[in-house]
Amino acid sequence: METLNRSVWNGLPSQEKEIVLKMLLEKLPKGFEYKGLETFERYGSKAETGIYDYEGYKFVFVPGDKATLGWDRWEQGLDAATAEDFQETLDEFGVEDRDAFIRDQMSPVREVEIGALLVECQTHSLGWYEIELDDEDLADDEDFQEELEKFKLSAYSEYERHQNFRFVREGEAITAYLFNDELDADIVAEEIEQSGFSLPTEDEWEFLYGGGCRTLYPWGDSFDYGLKLRHFEELTEYENRPYDLEQPNAFGICFSGDPYQYEMTLKDGEFFPKGGDGGSLVCGGTGPVVGYLPAAAVYYRDPNAFELDFEDIISNLRFRRIIRL
Template identity: 35%
Template sequence: MNENLFRPQFDTLKLSDKLWLMQTLATRYHLTFKELYAFSRWGQSCTTGLFEKGGREFVFVPGDTVILGWESFVQGMDKANQEELADIFAEIEYEGSAEEFLRQSMTPVRQVTIGPMFVGRKLEEIGWESVPMNDPRITARPDWLENLQKLDSKDGRSVEINQTVRFKRNGDSWQAWLCHPMTYPEFRRYLLWDLTATLPTPDEWAYLCGGGCRTLFPWGDGLDRKMKLHHFEGPEDQSKPYDMEQPNFFGLSIAYDPYQQELVDGKTLTTCGGDGGCNICGGLGPLLGFLPCSPHCKPEVREDNEIHNDYDFFRPVIRVQTSGWRMVIDRAQE
């Protein structure tokens, strides 16, 4: 195993050595190296490489041995979070402690070693094909175009027929996407053969999201109400970016919208980072609404293997082999 590919050693490399390592990795894995960039957020930081491949932006994430899972508070929740939970407990007649309640949704505490990898920086949709408005598959459906004409008169911005077609206004014209439903096994084969990538495991996803943090969320033991959050923003927040959507300490936009579930590797369709908005739709408030975005939350395992194109998303990863590199990389430090 080459220690330079793991966080404790990687973080201590000179910038010149790190640059050489990133360029060497880019050549080996057929990526285009763009630059070194320093990411810092929520008490963690990483200066790493940005890459491009097939129109996608990747970041190199060094491996590490970390503790994952959650069983108790490190800092404790603030008054606002305590009061929100107390109101919910009163409504559902729950008499246990907050830790006991939250622990039911969390994975057990364990130590794992995560290998180094290139990681897609942003979530991507599954099964939506962008097509021109004169595509024969669009023009063959005059009922779709008639609906768009009605929306034009009402200043409509978008319309979607569930898992069939989507139209969005772009200035004075419209853009169209056709939906191609996929099963989970079909999509995994597509990733491997078309993108030479795969999905992160649940443990890898938890590391990418939390970096081994011991608190409930990467920033602490509760929801930070100063943040602008998807689905809970006020009118005064319209010009601000969503805080959780901004790059984290690895440079990833991850776990920022409970409606958007990330596919992870599993025997059947498995997701992390959201619940399709179930807690929010159930009126459970911001804290429990965003609890599925915690790096420690249990993955959701579905038996049907049918991907939902509006709620299921993916993030490609390319794992880096750690054997056979020692002699080459050590030369960078001579």
């Protein structure tokens, strides 16, 4: 349908958009409800799109488009501060060619055609599931109870026992999660397909994150030093505002914005993680500019992605559902 392409969609009056969006309900799994139009604006891009609800989860319509994806050169060039940070950090690690270093961690440039999609706005944790603090099955788990009491008395916002349990504090509330170690990539993908959804491909993910932009980041080639980032909170004085990279983009879609986290996509039908590196660069002491390449650069591809085992990164893996229209 021509109206589902971005060039046509953006020129439609709001009333016509609503007619198209309501008609799409015929193609969607039972349980979807159309909620209306909403306009999103981020990094100089603006889009009016449709909002849907499915069992309490928010989805947005994303029109299809032809796009150039991947990165191999600067579109705008770096400002002095970003260039200096890159150079100082890479010098410490013996990297002589800055551009080659960055290029080697990006997906290759290619022309793609992305079809219209319905996209879940938020991601879900794959390896962790929420459990009540007073669950009777945990009453006799001495490790769990001991660490819970320590966490209650601490000032920490999070605590995790590797692939076992974790606690998260939001204000006065504490939420507990247990780890699910009985999953594999094929089972996850198959269960999602059987429920009427799909996982995004790498091409779709990069388009949804950057909108087809040709710069390193969705906002440009230079780093934005005003961002509030996880793991670097001390760099900003705006402690009470949300983390910037977790806010909706111009499509209305939210990403994890955390280099420790991956999002599950498929490449040639196989599991392929995007949006992070498991924290490797941050843990290596590279600082925010280099350390946040995995979470902020649109076309970042973990150099070890083809060697990563699903079981080893499941605790840091997230997923979102899409429907191809």
